[in-house]
Amino acid sequence: MTSETPQHFRLNLADGIAEVSLDRPERKNPLTFESYAELRDWFRALVYRDDVKVVIFGSNGGNFCSGGDVFEIIGPLLDKDMKGLLEFTRMTGDLIKAIIGCGKPVIAAVDGICVGAGAIIAMSSDLRIATPEAKTAFLFNRVGLAGCDMGACAILPRIIGQGRAADLLYTGRTMGAEEGERWGFYNRLVGADDLEAEARKLAQRLADGPTFANMMTKTMLAQEWNMGIEQAIEAEAQAQAICMQTEDFRRAYEAFAAKQKPVFEGN
Numbered sequence: 001m002t003s004e005t006p007q008h009f010r011l012n013l014a015d016g017i018a019e020v021s022l023d024r025p026e027r028k029n030p031l032t033f034e035s036y037a038e039l040r041d042w043f044r045a046l047v048y049r050d051d052v053k054v055v056i057f058g059s060n061g062g063n064f065c066s067g068g069d070v071f072e073i074i075g076p077l078l079d080k081d082m083k084g085l086l087e088f089t090r091m092t093g094d095l096i097k098a099i100i101g102c103g104k105p106v107i108a109a110v111d112g113i114c115v116g117a118g119a120i121i122a123m124s125s126d127l128r129i130a131t132p133e134a135k136t137a138f139l140f141n142r143v144g145l146a147g148c149d150m151g152a153c154a155i156l157p158r159i160i161g162q163g164r165a166a167d168l169l170y171t172g173r174t175m176g177a178e179e180g181e182r183w184g185f186y187n188r189l190v191g192a193d194d195l196e197a198e199a200r201k202l203a204q205r206l207a208d209g210p211t212f213a214n215m216m217t218k219t220m221l222a223q224e225w226n227m228g229i230e231q232a233i234e235a236e237a238q239a240q241a242i243c244m245q246t247e248d249f250r251r252a253y254e255a256f257a258a259k260q261k262p263v264f265e266g267n
Contacts, residue, residue: 029113037091110131
């Protein structure tokens with residue numbers, strides 16, 4: 001499946017790492033109806049793929065994503081009825097659910113503009129690396145919409161806190177890269193020339209790890225927000241017991257006993 005060629009986004013797959021980015025750099029990489037749907041379907045299919053271990057959602061031409069295309073999405077939405085509008089908003093939310101539920105760690109490598117739906121994609125990723133030039137805005141308020149878009153009111157406070165999330169969602173203002181790192185939205189900042197290499201380095205570390213266990217970690221991170229402490233502890237007991245049945249667990253023990261580095265195979 002390494003020869004697949006999406007129509008509405010860029011994809012490179014090598015050594016278990018899928019590098020994805022939007023492909024309209026002249027417009028700062030806006031999303032369209034078609035790219036939303038194709039990305040949603042691609043992330044949904046990852047659950048069933050063993051050839052992809054980690055995803056990097058990267059930037060292209062110095063920008064991550066400028067949100068929904070003003071003329072190809074925003075304009076046509078003005079002519080839709082409630083049924084059509086709800087179909088669209090559910091589709092955009094389905095992309096975020098697919099990213100969260102894909103079973104693979106997702107790294108957002110953010111440069112330049114990262115606004116609107118682009119900020120949501122970065123938010124829904126597991127890890128976020130950015131350049132000092134990254135400008136992030138949940139700008140829905142600035143176009144007359146609520147900040148509660150594509151899970152923002154549920155997910156963003158978990159990352160940066162309720163008050164800080166309220167600041168961004170009520171005002172739609174831009175969060176600078178240093179502020180984003182200080183608030184915990186970005187895991188770290190790197191120079192623009194180093195962004196791709198640092199993202200790949202992190203992705204390779206995850207791809208070389210116990211990928212079944214990484215899937216379980218991602219699953220628990222998503223599910224345990226809806227659990228009480230006792231439920232969460234029990235769920236983790238069950239998840240860990242499942243991981244203890246894998247060959248990777250045995251490989252780690254045998255490597256430790258032999259004073260060697262374990263070589264994980266994801267099973």
